Amino acid sequence: MExxxxxxHGFAVALQPFNIMVMILGxxxxxxxxxxxxxxGANGVAILLPLTFSMPPTSAIIMLxxxxxxxxxxxxxxxxxxxxxxEPWSVATxxxxxxxxxxxxxxxxxxxxxTSSFVGALFAVxxxxxxxxLVASFALRFGPAEKFAVYFLAFCSFVGLSKEPPFKxxxxxMIGFALAAVGLDSITGQLRLTFGSTELLNGxxxxxxxxxxxxxxxxxxxxxxxxxxxxGKAKIDLRVVLQTWKExxxxxxxxxxxxxxxxxxxVTPAGATPASFMSYGIAKRVSKNGKNFGKGEIEGxxxxxxxxxxxxxxxxxxxLSLGVPGSPTAAVLLGGLLIWGLQPGPMLFVxxxxxxxxxxxxxxxxxxxxxxVVLTCVPIFAAILRVPFxxxxxxxxxxxAIGAYSVHxxxxxxxxxxxxxVVGYLLKKCNYPLAPLVLAIVLGDKAEExxxxxxxxxxxxxxxxxxxxxxxxxxVLGLIALFWSAIQEGYSRLRPHSVA
Amino acid sequence: MKHSVLxxxxxxxxxxxxxxxxxxxxxxxxxxxxxxxPAGTGGGADQMARTIQGIVTKHSLMKQPMxxxxxxxxxxxxxxxxxxxxxxxxHKIIITLSNLFTTPLATGxxxxxxxxTPVAMLALDEFVLWVNAEKPYxxxxxYVDAVKQAPAGGMKMGGTGSKQExxxxxxxxxxxxGTKFTYxxxxxxxxxxxxxxxxxxxxxxxxxxxxxxxxxxxxxxPLCVFDAKQMTYxxxxxxxxxxxxxxxxxxxxLDIEYLMLRGIFMSPKATKDQVEYYVxxxxxxxxxxxxxxxxxxxxxxxxxxxxxxxxxxxETEEKRHEALMKExxxxxxx
Amino acid sequence: xxxxxxxxxxxxxxxxAGVTMLIxxxxxxxxxxxxxxxxxxxxxxxxxxxxxxxxxxxxxxSSAINLWNGxxxxxxxxxxxxxxxxxxxxxxxxxxxxxxxxxxxxxxLASIIFIGWFMRWLGKYSWPIVAAVAIGMPIATYLIFERWxxxxxxxxxxxxxxxx
Numbered sequence: 001m002e003x004x005x006x007x008x009h010g011f012a013v014a015l016q017p018f019n020i021m022v023m024i025l026g027x028x029x030x031x032x033x034x035x036x037x038x039x040x041g042a043n044g045v046a047i048l049l050p051l052t053f054s055m056p057p058t059s060a061i062i063m064l065x066x067x068x069x070x071x072x073x074x075x076x077x078x079x080x081x082x083x084x085x086x087e088p089w090s091v092a093t094x095x096x097x098x099x100x101x102x103x104x105x106x107x108x109x110x111x112x113x114x115t116s117s118f119v120g121a122l123f124a125v126x127x128x129x130x131x132x133x134l135v136a137s138f139a140l141r142f143g144p145a146e147k148f149a150v151y152f153l154a155f156c157s158f159v160g161l162s163k164e165p166p167f168k169x170x171x172x173x174m175i176g177f178a179l180a181a182v183g184l185d186s187i188t189g190q191l192r193l194t195f196g197s198t199e200l201l202n203g204x205x206x207x208x209x210x211x212x213x214x215x216x217x218x219x220x221x222x223x224x225x226x227x228x229x230x231x232g233k234a235k236i237d238l239r240v241v242l243q244t245w246k247e248x249x250x251x252x253x254x255x256x257x258x259x260x261x262x263x264x265x266x267v268t269p270a271g272a273t274p275a276s277f278m279s280y281g282i283a284k285r286v287s288k289n290g291k292n293f294g295k296g297e298i299e300g301x302x303x304x305x306x307x308x309x310x311x312x313x314x315x316x317x318x319x320l321s322l323g324v325p326g327s328p329t330a331a332v333l334l335g336g337l338l339i340w341g342l343q344p345g346p347m348l349f350v351x352x353x354x355x356x357x358x359x360x361x362x363x364x365x366x367x368x369x370x371x372x373v374v375l376t377c378v379p380i381f382a383a384i385l386r387v388p389f390x391x392x393x394x395x396x397x398x399x400x401a402i403g404a405y406s407v408h409x410x411x412x413x414x415x416x417x418x419x420x421x422v423v424g425y426l427l428k429k430c431n432y433p434l435a436p437l438v439l440a441i442v443l444g445d446k447a448e449e450x451x452x453x454x455x456x457x458x459x460x461x462x463x464x465x466x467x468x469x470x471x472x473x474x475x476v477l478g479l480i481a482l483f484w485s486a487i488q489e490g491y492s493r494l495r496p497h498s499v500a
Numbered sequence: 501m502k503h504s505v506l507x508x509x510x511x512x513x514x515x516x517x518x519x520x521x522x523x524x525x526x527x528x529x530x531x532x533x534x535x536x537x538p539a540g541t542g543g544g545a546d547q548m549a550r551t552i553q554g555i556v557t558k559h560s561l562m563k564q565p566m567x568x569x570x571x572x573x574x575x576x577x578x579x580x581x582x583x584x585x586x587x588x589x590x591h592k593i594i595i596t597l598s599n600l601f602t603t604p605l606a607t608g609x610x611x612x613x614x615x616x617t618p619v620a621m622l623a624l625d626e627f628v629l630w631v632n633a634e635k636p637y638x639x640x641x642x643y644v645d646a647v648k649q650a651p652a653g654g655m656k657m658g659g660t661g662s663k664q665e666x667x668x669x670x671x672x673x674x675x676x677x678g679t680k681f682t683y684x685x686x687x688x689x690x691x692x693x694x695x696x697x698x699x700x701x702x703x704x705x706x707x708x709x710x711x712x713x714x715x716x717x718x719x720x721x722p723l724c725v726f727d728a729k730q731m732t733y734x735x736x737x738x739x740x741x742x743x744x745x746x747x748x749x750x751x752x753x754l755d756i757e758y759l760m761l762r763g764i765f766m767s768p769k770a771t772k773d774q775v776e777y778y779v780x781x782x783x784x785x786x787x788x789x790x791x792x793x794x795x796x797x798x799x800x801x802x803x804x805x806x807x808x809x810x811x812x813x814x815e816t817e818e819k820r821h822e823a824l825m826k827e828x829x830x831x832x833x834x
Numbered sequence: 835x836x837x838x839x840x841x842x843x844x845x846x847x848x849x850x851a852g853v854t855m856l857i858x859x860x861x862x863x864x865x866x867x868x869x870x871x872x873x874x875x876x877x878x879x880x881x882x883x884x885x886x887x888x889x890x891x892x893x894x895x896s897s898a899i900n901l902w903n904g905x906x907x908x909x910x911x912x913x914x915x916x917x918x919x920x921x922x923x924x925x926x927x928x929x930x931x932x933x934x935x936x937x938x939x940x941x942x943l944a945s946i947i948f949i950g951w952f953m954r955w956l957g958k959y960s961w962p963i964v965a966a967v968a969i970g971m972p973i974a975t976y977l978i979f980e981r982w983x984x985x986x987x988x989x990x991x992x993x994x995x996x997x998x
Contacts, residue, residue: 032978039983046541046568047983050554053790143700144684165903171857171896177889178864184574185871185882187685189606189662190832191574192871192882193864198581201609202573216929223925224918323713324694328541334690335547338709339554341793345713390957394949395971397929402941402975406985408578409569411937418933422926429913430850448885449687455879456684457656457700530997534986567984 007129010357014365019062022055023362026063027370030070031377035078037086037211038403041071042328049336057340058355062362064336065316068329069121069363069370072312076113076305077374077381081106082396084215086403088206088442089272089308092280094214095435096293096300103296106382107240111375115248116255116302118371120309123259124266125363128317132349135267135314136321142268144453145464149474150265151447154274155439156481157281163294164433172432176440179204186445187452199412206442208413211400212420213427213434219393220425240382241375244298251302254283258303262310269318271327272311273442279307285484313363320344320356527773529564529591536569536583536594538576538603543688544625544707545597546570548762548794552595552782555790561781564591575599575661577609584615588769593619593778598665598760600814601821606663608832613818616765618811619778622786624801625760627669627726628746630704630711632696633719640723640752643703644677652680658692658701661685663830665760666692668821669705669726671828672756696720707760709798712737724749726758733799743799759801761817763810779806842916847904849913854901861893924956940990942972 013019033044045064052060075090080097093113100109127135142150159169182193183203194200258279265275283303284293293300315327323344325331337344342352349356384392404417427434458464466472535553539545546568553566571579576599583594594616604611629640637643647655657673659666662685670683684701686692689710696704696711697719704711705726714720716738724747725731731743749756764782766775785791786804795802805813825831864886871883914922932948950968953959979985 033983036978039985042541043985044983046546046550046570047985049550050557050568053554053558140694140698143695143698165900167896167899167903171893171900174889174892174896175857175860178860178886178893181864181886181889184577184607185662186687187662187879188882189575189664189667189685189830190871190882191607191609193867193886194574195867198574198577198609201578201581220922220925223921224914226921318694322694322697324690325688331688331690332541335541335543335550338547338797339551339794341797343713343716343797346717346719347713388957390953390959391967393925394952395967397925397932397952398945398949398971398975401933401936401945402979402987405941405988406979408571408573409582409986411933411988414933414936418926418929421929425922426849426853430853432853452879453684453686456682459653459682460875460879532980532984532986565984567986569986 003129006353006357007361009354010359010361011365013058013354013358014062014361019059019358019362020365022059022063023066023366023369024373026066027070027073027366027373030067030072030370031074031077031374032070033067034071034074034076034086036403037078037084037215037399038207038406040087040207041068041075042332043406044071045329045336046332049332049339052336053339057337057342058358060340061333061336061355061359062366064333065359065362066366066370068312068333069366070373071329072121072309073114073117073370073374076117077110080109080113080301081381081384082215083218084396084400085210086207088210089276089304089312091210091214091273091435091438091442092276092304092308093301095280095304096295096297098218099294099296100298100301101385105296106385107237107378108244108298109296109301110378110381111241111244112248112298112301113305114371114374114378115245116258116306117309118367119255120259120262120306120311121313121363121367124263124310124313125360125367127263127314128363129360132317132321135317136346139267139269139318139322139324141470144450144457145467146471146474147268147270148447148450148454149465149471149478150268150270151274151443151450153474153478153481154270154278154281154443155447156478157278157285158436158439159482164431168430168432169436172427172434173436173440176437177444179209180441180444181448186449187456199410202408202410202413203445204416204441205407205413206438207407208404208417209420209441210438211404212417213424213438215396215400216418216421217424217428217434219396220421221428222389222393238376238379241378247298248302251299254287254299254303255306257282258306259310262307262312263314265307266311266314266327267317269315269324269327269330271315272308275311276304276308277439280304281481313367316363320348320359321346527590527771527777529562529777531591532565532567533562534567534569534592536571536579536592538571538579538594538599539597540572540688541570544709544798545595545762547709548622549595551790551794552785555785555788556781558790559784559788561784574607574609575603575664577603577607577611580604580611580616581609583765583767584611586767588771589767590770590774593764593766595622596761596763596765597625598668598821599661600761600763600765601818602664602668602825602830605822605825606830606832613765613814615768617768617770617775618814619764619766619775619806620782621761621763621803621805621810621813622782623762623795624803625707625709625762626731626799626801627665627705627758627760628708628711629723629726629749629754630693630696630706630715630720631702631723632699633721634699635702635721637723638721640747640749640754643723644754647677647679647681650679653682655679655681655703656701657681657683658686658695658704659683660687660689660692663825663828665758666705667830668824668828669756669758672758672824673754675827676754676756693720707798708743708800712797712799722746724752724754726756727801728757731799731801733796735796761814762800763814843912843914843919846911846913847907850904851901854897854904858894858897858901861890861897864890864893928952936988938990940993941988942976943990943992945972945975 033039075087079085079090079093083098085091097109261279262275284290319325319330404413537549586592657670693711733743868883868887872881873883873887946968953964
């Protein structure tokens with residue numbers, strides 16, 4: 001009960017006129033940051049952090065966390081409209097969101113994405129409100145072995161989903177792993193695969209690869225087919241929101257499952273990216289529409305968006321209660337807390353009640369405000385697709401170039417982006433799936449790092465991955481997911497052969 | 501927040517005075533100043549850079565904006581090479597951490613601190629030996645005994661990065677105690693502290709700011725500080741103890757000293773006037789109450805050096821790092 | 835994609851074989867780089883090149899299988915018609931030039947010319963519209979990125995001269 005009293009007190013703090021103003025400002029800035037490729041949540045928050053210096057800490061964190069919500073919402077927009085995910089966790093949203101937009105259903109896809117984001121975030125905030133201390137202690141049980149198991153599960157639940165030939169899927173995923181390995185090896189502190197080039201020191205950033213492979217590649221495909229984005233007929237009417245809402249309750253099972261996956265991934269803290277991929281993969285497996293996934297199924301937008309937002313929100317809990325960030329953006333927020341003289345950690349909930357509960361209340365309100373803001377803009381976003389291709393295409397190309405440049409302030413990255421674009425075009429035409437490649441770039445080095453940290457700890461014994469019930473369970477789940485897909489695939493490949 | 505109004509007013513007066521002095525300096529930035537951080541967002545160097553950016557903005561210490569840019573590739577090599585290649589661009593400064601020495605040595609990146617112009621040492625970051633509060637050892641002696649009793653490599657030491665400051669201290673510890681640790685590198689200091697709370701490692705050498713929250717929460721226990729003398733901050737943090745009460749490692753029989761540079765460098769061909777401008781700027785930053793609060797929250801050693809003193813300090817440290825890393829076998833293969 | 839005698843172009847088979855070979859070469863580079871980084875299992879667990887080495891091997895092996903599958907496949911359709919490829923190249927080449935001159939000319943000037951070219955030659959818009967979009971977009975970019983979010987973008991001599 002004490003929590004509820006605190007929460008109401010928090011609402012009183014968050015509802016002060018100045019804080020509401022700050023909240024709306026933050027959401028709008030966040031959406032802009034999320035839409036512009038290259039800025040992204042973490043960068044955006046970092047850039048605006050010093051500007052909040054002159055505010056009281058509670059207002060400052062409300063503003064920054066609202067930028068964070070805004071960026072989470074905004075990330076879905078470019079994924080759906082242009083197939084360009086601005087953040088790693090938006091990649092899975094493109095799988096069905098972009099085909100929907102191509103079919104003229106951009107409005108539905110955006111509404112579904114925003115609404116499920118809201119549902120995911122709300123679920124996670126409720127969890128933070130009610131069971132914060134319990135969940136925090138669960139997060140402490142995650143060492144390197146447990147983290148590796150989570151990445152393993154994310155890969156396993158995603159592998160074998162594509163319709164493409166299995167060896168092309170393997171090749172694509174391995175290319176992703178190889179690209180992720182370039183640069184500094186974090187375990188030995190040694191450079192690898194850089195061949196003495198200083199440009200390759202940074203390795204291959206996910207964003208550059210994805211802007212090229214997905215965004216530029218898509219523009220090239222469109223050029224080949226004549227100059228038109230196929231989403232021209234998108235309805236631009238607010239009624240689309242209500243129609244989509246009517247349809248969404250059907251997917252409550254997927255939503256609930258995605259919320260749980262998201263909260264789990266956010267707290268552990270593996271983050272929103274594995275959450276969105278895992279949620280998409282599992283939804284595709286168990287949904288009765290599963291085989292239509294990838295062709296513009298609304299459930300394929302609901303699953304990753306819900307999970308990504310639940311994870312993004314839940315990631316703030318370990319940040320506040322343990323001082324360990326669950327996402328890059330949370331890491332920057334953490335820096336902010338320290339700058340304002342607040343020490344995140346076990347004592348924050350005791351010593352800074354007003355701040356913590358003000359923040360939690362602002363999570364409720366910020367997400368609500370965010371949902372209203374972005375939903376009212378759905379028609380405007382959908383209308384972007386009506387701009388003729390020969391105007392929008394150069395603008396997208398320029399924005400992509402800016403996005404690629406601003407990741408590391410390097411013009412070499414812009415060149416890389418174009419190379420990735422051509423590669424993406426060729427791979428797509430040759431039936432190589434791009435999603436496993438991107439998944440491997442995003443999670444490859446993290447998985448390798450966790451694996452090697454575990455082996456360091458266990459002095460080389462692989463038994464560490466089954467050394468306790470937690471890590472063992474996750475690993476077994478991963479293996480089941482892996483072999484399930486293998487069996488399914490073998491089965492479905494056998495059948496046509498026997499018919500022939 | 502009320503007391504800070506007075507502080508701000510005092511700081512404003514101080515700045516006003518300083519501003520008059522600076523007015524006579526010949527050079528001033530004419531475009532935005534890029535403040536390079538050779539590490540990722542959210543880390544110690546990043547926090548400090550963004551604090552400085554905030555202070556500069558809040559008190560209008562510069563006519564042009566200050567822009568923080570993270571260039572963390574290749575253990576910070578990316579950032580250093582950027583400044584090295586910036587010729588005489590005076591609108592680029594960089595904050596350093598120990599990777600100023602360790603990165604070129606461990607990776608073979610063609611870079612040396614002499615490729616940049618030293619501006620000022622802002623502070624030194626302390627290192628403290630931490631253990632989980634559930635563990636029975638309350639003194640360095642208990643801890644060292646436990647390490648000695650464990651089989652070689654049985655004790656796990658968590659730290660930030662590989663072949664960087666945390667691992668250098670670990671190697672020094674091995675030498676001092678005649679034992680062997682298993683060193684496990686993580687990406688960030690906060691993560692290392694939490695791994696210690698979760699008992700996934702047995703000890704860490706976190707900076708104060710990375711572990712203070714867990715100490716306050718009663719999860720971690722500091723054993724000793726790797727400095728020549730005890731820290732000066734006497735505010736109580738936990739269990740009636742403050743930073744001041746942590747003994748030096750040397751007094752406990754571990755003769756190891758290590759401090760991490762938080763200093764500023766700029767482009768290689770910077771003129772005297774330009775360096776002078778930034779020195780004055782950072783003097784003003786140091787005078788603000790926000791900076792002092794920041795120093796206190798991270799229990800920093802607030803030594804400030806400029807000019808030849810600073811360059812000499814850096815040179816000594818470089819030699820020391822080279823010796824330490826050579827001994828540990830951390831040098832890059834030629 | 836059906837074969838039509840009036841439309842010519844590279845065959846799908848040839849392009850796919852080429853792409854597969856390129857992937858195999860990439861795999862070989864990865865293997866070479868890994869060997870340089872050390873591929874054995876050292877005192878601190880696997881060395882830096884251990885995983886990339888096997889990843890490279892996997893890439894080469896799966897490329898070999900893909901190559902074989904591709905050549906065995908009876909599909910002799912076109913990859914794309916020459917006309918379609920010309921369309922694709924009409925974007926790739928200007929974008930390559932755009933990207934190539936950016937370090938020297940700065941982002942803004944290059945963007946103005948690039949957008950202008952695209953709209954005028956591919957979209958056949960009238961000059962006033964072309965000018966409005968081509969100049970308006972970089973200005974908006976400047977305001978949003980450099981003024982609002984303080985993200986510096988590449989600049990060239992003109993910006994230097996204007997003192998931006």
